[in-house]
Amino acid sequence: xxxxxxxxxxxxxxxxxxxxxxxxxxxxxxxxxxxxxxxxxxxxxxxxxxxxxxxxxxxxxxxxxxxxxxxxxxxxxxxxxxxxxxxxxxxxxxxxxxxxxxxxxxxxxxxxxxxxxxxxxxxxxxxxxxxxxxxxxxxxxxxxxxxxxxxxxxxxxxxxxxxxxxxxxxxxxxxxxxxxxxxxxxxxxxxxxxxxxxxxxxxxxxxxxxxxxxxxxxxxxxxxxxxxxxxxxxxxxxxxxxxxxxxxxxxxxxxxxxxxxxxxxxxxxxxxxxxxxxxxxxxxxxxxxxxxxxxxxxxxxxxxxxxxxxxxxxxxxxxxxxxxxxxxxxxxxxxxxxxxxxxxxxxxxxxxxxxxxxxxxxxxxxxxxxxxxxxxxxxxxxxxxxxxxxxxxxxxxxxxxxxx
Numbered sequence: 001x002x003x004x005x006x007x008x009x010x011x012x013x014x015x016x017x018x019x020x021x022x023x024x025x026x027x028x029x030x031x032x033x034x035x036x037x038x039x040x041x042x043x044x045x046x047x048x049x050x051x052x053x054x055x056x057x058x059x060x061x062x063x064x065x066x067x068x069x070x071x072x073x074x075x076x077x078x079x080x081x082x083x084x085x086x087x088x089x090x091x092x093x094x095x096x097x098x099x100x101x102x103x104x105x106x107x108x109x110x111x112x113x114x115x116x117x118x119x120x121x122x123x124x125x126x127x128x129x130x131x132x133x134x135x136x137x138x139x140x141x142x143x144x145x146x147x148x149x150x151x152x153x154x155x156x157x158x159x160x161x162x163x164x165x166x167x168x169x170x171x172x173x174x175x176x177x178x179x180x181x182x183x184x185x186x187x188x189x190x191x192x193x194x195x196x197x198x199x200x201x202x203x204x205x206x207x208x209x210x211x212x213x214x215x216x217x218x219x220x221x222x223x224x225x226x227x228x229x230x231x232x233x234x235x236x237x238x239x240x241x242x243x244x245x246x247x248x249x250x251x252x253x254x255x256x257x258x259x260x261x262x263x264x265x266x267x268x269x270x271x272x273x274x275x276x277x278x279x280x281x282x283x284x285x286x287x288x289x290x291x292x293x294x295x296x297x298x299x300x301x302x303x304x305x306x307x308x309x310x311x312x313x314x315x316x317x318x319x320x321x322x323x324x325x326x327x328x329x330x331x332x333x334x335x336x337x338x339x340x341x342x343x344x345x346x347x348x349x350x351x352x353x354x355x356x357x358x359x360x361x362x363x364x365x366x367x368x369x370x371x372x373x374x375x376x377x378x379x380x381x382x383x384x385x386x387x388x389x390x391x392x393x394x395x396x397x398x399x400x401x402x403x404x
Contacts, residue, residue, distance in 0.1 A: 023127070023178065024331040027071075027120055027148070028135045031157070036073050036080060036108040036116065041334065042123075044100050049126045060094055063102050068092050070122035073108045080110035116157045120148040129181070131174060135335045145332075145341050149174070165341050168348025175328065175349035176356035184236040184397055188320045189357055191243025191390050193364045194383050195250055195300070195313045202365055206358050208314035212321025213350035219322075220329035220346065221339050229330055230401075231288055232323045237397030238274065238292045239316045244390025246300035246313065251383040267297070274398065281402055295319065321357075325350050 026041040047063045048055075058066075068091065073080035082091040085107060095103035110116065123130045132148040134155070145165045146155055179185045192205050245267060271293045279286030296316040303313030328349045332342060 023129055023131065025122060025130070025132045026135075026331075026334050027132055028137070028335070029118055030137045031116065032139060034110045034113045036110060036118075038071055038073075038106045038108070039095070040067050040071060040104045040106075040120075040122070041098075042067070042102045042104075044102065046123055046127075046130065047102055049123055049130075060102060064092050064094060064104055067104050067122055068106070070120060070124075071106060072119045073110060074117045074119070075110050075112050076115055077111040080108035080116075083107050083109050114157075118155045118157065119153055121153040122148075124148070124150045124153055129174065129177060133332055133335055135337075143337075145335065145337050145345070147171075166345065168344040168351075171328075171345050171348040172352025172355075175352035179324070179353045179356045180360065183393075184233070184240055185320070185324065185357075186360070187240035187390055187393060187397075188236070188243060188317055189361050190364065190386060191240060191247055192314055192317045193361050193368065194247035194386055194390075195243065195303075196365060197250075199365065199369075201310075201314075202358070202361060204311045205314050205317055205361060206354070208311070208318040209321040209354055209357055212318035212323075213325045213354060215318075216322045216325025216329060217343065217346050217350065220326065220333070221342065228284070229327060231285055232326065234285070234398060234401040235288055235292050236320060236323065237394045237399075237401060238289060239296060239320055239394070240397065241391050241394025242293070242296035242300060243316055244387045244392075244394055245297070246304065246387075247390065248384060248387030249301075250304055251380055251387060270395075271297075274395075277399065278402060285402065292319070321350075321354075324353060 023046070025043065025046050028039045030037040030039075042063055044057060047058050050058050050062065050066050068082070084091055085093050085105075091106065093105040095105055097103075118134075118136070120132050120134065122132065128150045130150070134146045134148055136144040136146055136155070136157075138144070138157070147166050147170065148155070196202065196205065249263070271290075275286055275290045275293070278289040296319070299312040299315035302309045303311065303315075325346065329342075329346055332345065337345075
């Protein structure tokens with residue numbers, strides 16, 4: 001149900017949805033002798049970072065100026081000049097508009113055909129975590145998938161520097177940093193740790209995250225679904241709320257039946273209200289909200305009340321990992337790389353995110369264990385407070401992102 005709600009057109013038929021967090025842009029570099037044709041695609045969410053946070057969205061001319069200043073090609077014989085493409089186009093051509101995406105083209109004429117240095121520093125000064133996925137086509141050779149980042153804003157095409165696809169390891173650190181700075185992701189991890197009671201639970205959490213990341217790769221390869229990233233980011237808030245509710249319930253195991261029934265009634269009313277609010281946004285958002293709640297809440301309740309079903313407590317973490325893994329697959333999907341190039345990159349990013357998640361969760365679990373040995377009452381109070389905070393934050397993130 002959740003996948004159907006999030007699914008768009010198959011990736012093979014239509015371009016992948018635009019990443020809504022502004023962490024990525026896309027470029028295609030076609031090199032034919034002394035001519036280099038560059039196409040740049042900038043999501044609107046990324047373009048917003050060119051100006052102050054509360055400034056109006058930049059217009060096409062503003063983004064075009066930034067692209068022109070950031071993109072260049074040089075050789076030992078001199079700078080490659082951007083040529084005037086004629087018909088009033090000028091040196092930078094604004095291509096046909098695509099919803100959520102600004103697209104531009106520049107053609108460079110170089111003084112020589114080899115030892116080119118490609119540069120793309122667009123948005124790297126505004127957002128150090130930004131990455132540009134670059135598809136480099138050298139004549140009739142197999143296209144190469146590379147990235148421009150804050151640490152590597154240039155790519156050298158020299159005889160002594162054989163160019164290969166970007167390694168899986170190069171995607172691990174950015175993915176780890178992305179997870180470590182994602183408040184919703186940290187909320188999911190904190191909620192999962194609150195629901196943990198034994199060190200063995202960390203193994204269940206790691207297995208759930210791994211299953212989610214693996215599923216994201218399996219789904220991405222044949223283009224089974226194209227995840228709506230804006231909706232996925234919104235639903236992460238709902239997952240945080242569900243985990244916070246589970247943590248609050250787990251911290252009060254001695255509560256009576258009346259308290260539990262009252263809590264269930266309140267939760268049902270809140271979920272109905274959230275589904276209604278999502279339906280006002282779109283039928284897809286309403287269906288996805290109902291699917292997340294149906295998936296997360298029963299699994300948490302079952303895991304808390306049936307020891308044999310304990311692993312189900314971490315099912316929401318698996319869904320979060322799936323959504324996070326799909327974010328990178330969606331970013332890369334616009335370039336349509338073949339599976340042989342896509343799998344190592346997705347695997348590298350997922351491994352980096354998984355290692356970061358387990359490091360954060362392990363550190364949190366160690367702190368809880370140390371506190372529990374000396375201040376058990378304080379630990380229970382911290383659990384209850386954290387669970388209540390996650391409920392509030394999750395609701396806030398869901399509603400604010402739903403209507404942003």
